[in-house]
Amino acid sequence: MTGFAQRLMVAQAFESATIEYVNRLTAWTAEPFGQALLTVDARKNIQSIEPDTLLRWLPDIIATRGGDAVLIDAKMGRHDTGNAVVEKRSLEAALAVQAAWGIRVIFFFGDQETYAPIGMMTADEIERTFRRTGPQTFDTRGSGTEYWLFKEPDDMTNLAVYLT
Template identity: 30%
Template sequence: MGSFQQRKAIGDEHEAYVSNRLIRRGWDVSQWGQGTLTGNVRRVLRSTDSSIRWMPDLIAARGDVLALIDCKSRMTSTTTNRHAVERAAVRAHLQLTAWTYLPVYYVFDNLDVLTPHDILTEGRTGPRSQAGSGSAYYLVGVGTGRSFDTVFGPLHHHAPLSSAA
């Protein structure tokens, strides 16, 4: 699975990729969640059961619409063709949606988009992870997700390409 720094670098790259895709569709995007915290705060937060451990990575606005986006890098098995989302994250994101009245979207490497509700209703409980914390996951078939363009709108042809594209 790699070191924390390797996993963080992969996650950061996916967040930049998703941010760029959103910007090219007319969304204003800001980092949010643990990525904005200091290393020590993240370390202490990981030792708690607080739902804020699973705050989405990005917050985006287009017009008067706000969305919370959790970027899921390397959470899709090429062997089983299923996306995996930690069960505690789904629970926290359902609570966040109820509390904020804002949608939470999971965006995977292939740009499939799912919501916590999609995961809860379409997912199957998977085995506990053999690596890391041993967390329990929901598994959802790749075909279940909606397309990025369907959820976030089509590409604006005048939008500039960036190196993260």
């Protein structure tokens, strides 16, 4: 199994756990969205588009309730470090989607070992964090793109509480 295929499998398992979490603990209905609906080959083809397309970075989950919807970008990490990671292009896509489509985008952070929820932040909250502290860019890991590493806020909101 390639590195990409292995990372994709782990990410999809976390996205499935996030969907189950939302469906079990809230009055919202969550389901796959964006690249989550595509085949592995289609995902690879999107990743090879130059210049890099924001389509690659759309959130993989949509949650709906009544006349409301929110896109969820599920991000795994190691909670024991107290750090969170968001790819720069992922945040850019979230902000573009919010502006163009008028739909909120939230980032949901969970532990990669236990899938336990850590908390969530809106794209706007993350952007304010980066604007205040300045980007801490590092070279590539995983997706092969630059990312921001930042301390998880102590007051990170519980996703189930946010979606009440």
